[in-house]
Amino acid sequence: MSSTPIIWRARAGTTEPAWVKYSLIGLALGFIFLFLVLPLAAVFTEALRKGWSTYWEALREPDAWSAIRLTLITAAVAVPLNLVFGIAAAWAIAKYEFRGKAFLTTLVDLPFSVSPVVAGLIYVLMFGAQGWFGPWLMAHDIKIVFAVPGIVLATVFVTFPFIARELIPLMQAQGNEEEQAAIVLGATGWQTFWYVTLPNIKWGLIYGVILCNARAMGEFGAVSVVSGHIRGQTNTLPLHVEILYNEYQSVAAFAVASLLALLALVTLVIKSVAEWLHERDMKAIADLPPERPLAEPAPALAASATH
C-alpha cells in the first residue's frame, strides 16, 4: 500500500493502539508456547533425561527396530495407494461435470469425520474371526486382523482423503484450458498428464503426500484396534510408545516418541517449503506480461498459505 498522507491517515482506523496490539501478540504467543512448544520440548527433554547412551539404548532395541520397520512398510503401502486414488479422484472431480459430483466429494471426505476407533472396528467386523470374511479367511489360513494387512488397511482408511482433498481445489482452480490445448495439439492422455497437469500440481501433490505420510506413520487409534499389540510383530511406532509407556519405561517411550516428533518437524518444514515454492510459482505466473492473461486468481495451497 502506498503511503500518501490520506491513505496513511485512513490506515490509523484499521489498526489497534500499540498496547492492544502487543497484548494480543503476547497472549497468542503465550498460548502457542504453552500448548505447542512446551509439549514438543517435553518429548525431547524426557527422552534425554537419562543421557544420550540410554536414549540410543532404547532405540537400538530389536522391538523398536521392528516397530520402525512396520511403520515404514505401512506408510510405503498406504501413501502410494492413496496417491493413485487422489490423482484419479481429482482428475474425475475437477476436470469434468457429472451428476452426483458434490455427493461423491462428500463421500471422499467421510473418513476424516469417522472416529479412528470406529475405523479400526469396521475392519475387525469385516475380517475378524466373527466377521463377514472371517470363516473363509480362517479356512484359507490368511490373517488380516491382528496382522500386518489389517494395520495397512486401517491406515489406508484414515489417510484416505488427504491427497484428493489437496488436489481437487487446486485442479479446479487451474481449469482445463492447458490440458485441452495439449490434446488438440496431438498429445495422448498420459502425455498431457505428465507434461501439463503434473508440473502444475506438483507442490500441492508434495504437500498432500507429506501430510498423508505423517498421518500414516503416526496413526494410533485405528491401528490399535486392528493390531492385537503383538510385540515385535504387529507394533507400529505409536503402539510401541504406548506399550513402553504403560510399562513405566518412560525414557524409552519418549525416546521412540522423539523419532515421531522429529518426523512431525520434518513434515512441517517440507510443508512450509512446498507452500512457499507454490506461492512463488503462482506469483511468477501472475507477474507475466499481460499478453497471456490468467483466467483464475492464484489458488493457495490448502488454507494455510499466507500471502
Place this chain on the structure above:
Amino acid sequence: MSAATLSTPLGAGDSTVRRRPARRVLPGFNLTLGYTVLYLSLIVLIPLSALVFKTFTLTWEQFWAAISGPRVLASYRLTFGASLIAALVNVFFGLLVAWVLVRYSFPGKKIVDALVDLPFALPTAVAGISLTALLAGNGWVGQYLEPLGIQLAFKPAGVVIALIFIGLPFVVRTVQPVLEDAEKELEEAATCLGATRWQTFTKVIFPTIAPALLTGFAMAFARAIGEYGSVIFIAGNMPMVSEITPLIIIGKLEQYDYAGATAVAVVMLVISFILLLVINALQAWQRRRSGASS
C-alpha cells in the same frame, strides 16, 4: 485430518460454476471415475456398511441397552462436554492466533505460522504422553499447579487440554484465509463514519469471519468427539468419571462384545454424519457470504 485441508471448499467450487460446461475433450473420465468409485467402495463404503449390518443382528432392546448403559451415558457426557469446552476455547484462541498472524508482524511469525500445524503432524499418542508428562504432579506445568490444588492430569480437565491441542489448527486455518481476504476498505469506511475500533470489530469484521469461525468450531468439535490417541494417556480412564466413548468401544471389543461395540460405534458414526452435513452446510454458507461480498 486435517483441517488445513478440510477447510478448503470442495465440490461446488465457484471456479467451476463460471466456466462453461466441459465438453469432455480430455480423456480418462471413465477410467478415473470408475477407479475412484471402486476404491471408495472397497476401502470406505463396504466396510462401513459392515457396521450397519452388524447392528441389525441386535434386537432393538439389545441395541438400546448397549448404547444407554450408565457407563456409556457417562462417557457421552464427558466426550461431548469436553469436546464442546475445548472447541469453544479454540474458537477464542484460534481467532486470536489467526488475527495476530494476519494483522501484525513480529519476529518469528513464519515459525509460529508453521507451528500451528503441529497437532496435524504430531502423532496423537506422542501428544498424549507429552501433555501428560507436562501436567503430572512433577511435570513442568503440573509442579506449579499442584500447590494451588489444581490437578489436570488423569482428570476430565486433562481430556479438555488434550482436545484443545488437537483442535487448535482447525479454527486457525479456517479463519486465517477469510481474515486475509477481508476488505480493509470496509473498516476504513466504518472508522470514517465515526465507529470506534471495537465497534468496527464487532459490527464489521466479526460478521465477515463468523461463518468461518463457526465452521472451524464444528470441525474442532467433530474431531474432538472421535479423538482417542491423545486423550487416553491423560484421562486416567476411570469408569463413569474420565472414560471417553471411543474407549468404551475398545473396552467392549476387548471383552469380545462385538455387537455392543458396534452399537456404540453406530451412535458415534451417526453423530459424525450429522456433523459432516453441518460442516458442509456451513461451508456453503461461507462461500455464499464471500461470493456476495466480492
